[in-house]
Every structure is written in C-alpha cells, then in structure tokens.
Amino acid sequence: METKQVLAALAALAQESRLATFRLLVEAGPAGMSASRIAEALQIAPSSLSFHLKELSHANLTVPRQEGRFIIYVANFDTMNALLGFLTANCCGGNPCSPVSGSTCDASAVTTSS
Numbered sequence: 001m002e003t004k005q006v007l008a009a010l011a012a013l014a015q016e017s018r019l020a021t022f023r024l025l026v027e028a029g030p031a032g033m034s035a036s037r038i039a040e041a042l043q044i045a046p047s048s049l050s051f052h053l054k055e056l057s058h059a060n061l062t063v064p065r066q067e068g069r070f071i072i073y074v075a076n077f078d079t080m081n082a083l084l085g086f087l088t089a090n091c092c093g094g095n096p097c098s099p100v101s102g103s104t105c106d107a108s109a110v111t112t113s114s
Helices: 003-013 016-031 035-042 046-058 077-088
Strands: 062-067 070-075
Touching: 003 016, 003 046, 003 077, 016 035, 016 046, 016 062, 016 070, 035 046, 035 070, 046 062, 046 070
Parallel strands: none
Antiparallel strands: 062 070
C-alpha cells in the first residue's frame, strides 16, 4: 500500500461517525448494509451519512453496490488488510510480537467493483 493511500484511509477513519460506520460495515461482513440501516443503527442523519459514506468510498474503505433500488455498502477488506499490514510491516524489528492468528479477513468472500 502506498503512503498516499494510507494517509487517505487514516484521514477518512479519523472522524467519529466514519469510524463507527466502517466498524459497523466490518461487523456486517460481505453482506454489507444499506444506507438506511446504517443511519438507523448509528443514529446518523441520512444527509450526514451520505457525506461520510462518500469519504469512506473515496478512501477505498467501502464499496457500494446496487441491489434493486438500494445501494448496499460493504467494507473493503482488501484495503483494510493492506492498511493493517502497512502499519505492522516492521513491527518489533521483524521479530514476532505475538502469536500469529487469523486476524485478517478473507477478502475472497467480498465482491468489489471499481
């Protein structure tokens, strides 16, 4: 992941509503959620949520997909895992800091569209 992409992702997540939205979408998994469900769950006004979803999409942290008359938003697990990898790439000088666990998400279960 390039530094510019990392900065865009971190900037997008450095706001309370966007961070809460992203975490909710990570929890929802590959099924994602409609904007109305996100707004209801987080008690965010639809107009504000629209702005936050746009920012997350521009940072490539979410991927919108059309389902009928709804737009479903899904966390972009590839970007999330790349960001985590970037942040931990040189952890402890290359020595293992903790036991290896399955801490990354399976991106193959998520469909993304460009």
